[in-house]
Every structure is written in C-alpha cells, then in structure tokens.
Amino acid sequence: MTNPDAPSPAKFLALPHASAPLLRTRRAAAWALGLTLGWVSLAAHPQSVEALEWQPGQSSVPTVISTPHNDVRKLLRQAKYPQALLLVNKGLTTNPRDPQMRFWQGFIFEQLGQPDMALKVYLSLTQEYPELAEPHNNLGVLYAAKGDYANAKASLDAALRANPSYAAAHENMGDLLVNMARQSYARALALEPKRHEITQKIERLAPVLEITQGKP
Structure with missing residues (x-):
C-alpha cells in the first residue's frame, strides 16, 4: 500500500454538501478521501489523504487548526498508523457514525495488514452512506484482492453510479x-x-495483465 501523500491517489472522502464523496485506494483515502491503496492482484486505486482536509459541512478547505480530524490527518501523512488508529478510535467513541473517521479506520486497518477488518468497515459505510463513492471503490479493491471478482465488480459499479x-x-x-x-x-x-485462438487471446492480454499486477 502506498503512502497517503503519494502522487496519483484518490481524493478525500467527501460527503455530500447540504443539498446533495470517500477513498481512490487506488483506493480512496479521505472524502474526497485521498488515501491510496492497491489491490493484491490488481492495480487497484484507493483514495488518499488529500481528502483529509475536508470536514463535514464545509464547502472549502479550512485553515489548519488542531482538531481531531487534523490530528489524525497529520499522523497519516507521517505514516504513524498505530497512533492514528488510537485517535480515530477515540473520536469514534464520541461520534460513532463519523464517516470520515470510519473511513480512516478502514484505511489504517489496511496499512496495518488487516484487510478483513478494513472490509468490514467499508462494507458498513456503503450500507449507511450508499451515496458515497469512495467506500464502494475501496471495498471493490479489497474484494478483488481476495479473488472475489463478482463482488468487486458490484462494488465498483456502485462507486461509478x-x-x-x-x-x-x-x-x-x-x-x-x-x-x-x-x-x-x-x-x-x-x-x-x-x-x-483462445491461447492467442490470453497471450495478447499478458502485457496488460503485467501492468495491472501488484501496483499500489
């Protein structure tokens, strides 16, 4: 998995504004999310930490001040995942439905080598906030890493809807x-x-498959 600040990851986990996103791992990282994660077998793109600057109810990036969200964001940028998880869990005791904190929790679980825990977090987020694309995307990445292509496709379809x-x-x-x-x-x-001819098709796919394997 790549560092949240690595180039080309997904943006913040961004919640809908008053009238109406969570991680490009090649996973989504924050809302607009911004933390990047990759599949095990595919070049998945989760979201990354760039989304970390967003906070619910804000239409623009605020001045950086000491808040629970900014403190977690700082630790994520430093790849201090255990410390970040402590702050995230503390924040969730106060507001257990905070989607940004929960998204970060899933991302941190991935960074700590606990994909099954991350999958549970993302799945819960997609059920409670189906309008958010990033959790669906990251969930699809995790399913693909497990070889569960059917659920991976369903999750990515949901992200694109x-x-x-x-x-x-x-x-x-x-x-x-x-x-x-x-x-x-x-x-x-x-x-x-x-x-x-089937063998030929497989051979012609080989160069593309090589590019998709094991990328962050």
Missing part, C-alpha cells in the same frame, strides 16, 4: 475486467484445449 466521474473507480474497473477476461479465457481453454 454514485460518482460517474470517479477516475480511480474507472481505472480499477478496467483492471478488474482485464483480469476477469483472462479468467474466462482460461476456463474456455480448459474446456477446449485445442482452441489455439
């Missing part, structure tokens, strides 16, 4: 579809091993 302009989710979807195509061709070849 929530935000059709979500570039990270589009890229993750492309990576996923390439890997799904490779899987389908392999199954077809197993059933009809003499179909050389």
Whole structure:
C-alpha cells in the first residue's frame, strides 16, 4: 500500500454538501478521501489523504487548526498508523457514525495488514452512506484482492453510479475486467484445449495483465 501523500491517489472522502464523496485506494483515502491503496492482484486505486482536509459541512478547505480530524490527518501523512488508529478510535467513541473517521479506520486497518477488518468497515459505510463513492471503490479493491471478482465488480459499479466521474473507480474497473477476461479465457481453454485462438487471446492480454499486477 502506498503512502497517503503519494502522487496519483484518490481524493478525500467527501460527503455530500447540504443539498446533495470517500477513498481512490487506488483506493480512496479521505472524502474526497485521498488515501491510496492497491489491490493484491490488481492495480487497484484507493483514495488518499488529500481528502483529509475536508470536514463535514464545509464547502472549502479550512485553515489548519488542531482538531481531531487534523490530528489524525497529520499522523497519516507521517505514516504513524498505530497512533492514528488510537485517535480515530477515540473520536469514534464520541461520534460513532463519523464517516470520515470510519473511513480512516478502514484505511489504517489496511496499512496495518488487516484487510478483513478494513472490509468490514467499508462494507458498513456503503450500507449507511450508499451515496458515497469512495467506500464502494475501496471495498471493490479489497474484494478483488481476495479473488472475489463478482463482488468487486458490484462494488465498483456502485462507486461509478454514485460518482460517474470517479477516475480511480474507472481505472480499477478496467483492471478488474482485464483480469476477469483472462479468467474466462482460461476456463474456455480448459474446456477446449485445442482452441489455439483462445491461447492467442490470453497471450495478447499478458502485457496488460503485467501492468495491472501488484501496483499500489
């Protein structure tokens, strides 16, 4: 997984404004979210820490002051994940439904090598805040890493319904579809091993698959 400040991650986990996003891991990081995470088998794009500056109810980036959100953000930028988790958990005892803190909690679990815990957090967020694209995106990344392509696709579809302009989710979807195509061709070849054209298709996909493997 990449550092929240690494270039090309997703933006903050951004909640809807008064009238009407969470992580491009190639995962989403904060709302607009901004923390970046990658799939295990795909070049997933979670969101990253750039979204950390946003806070619910604000239409613009505020002056940096000492608040629980800014304190967590600072620790995330320094990759001090255990310390950040302590602050996040403390904040959630006061406001257990804070979507930004919960998103960060999921991201930190990923950084600490606990993807199953992160998956539970993101899944809960998608159920309570289905309008937020980033949790769906990060959830899709985690499903893809587990080889659960059906749920990965469903999650990325949901991310793109929530935000059709979500570039990270589009890229993750492309990576996923390439890997799904490779899987389908392999199954077809197993059933009809003499179909050389299927072998050719698999070979032609190889360069693209190489690019999608193991990227953050």
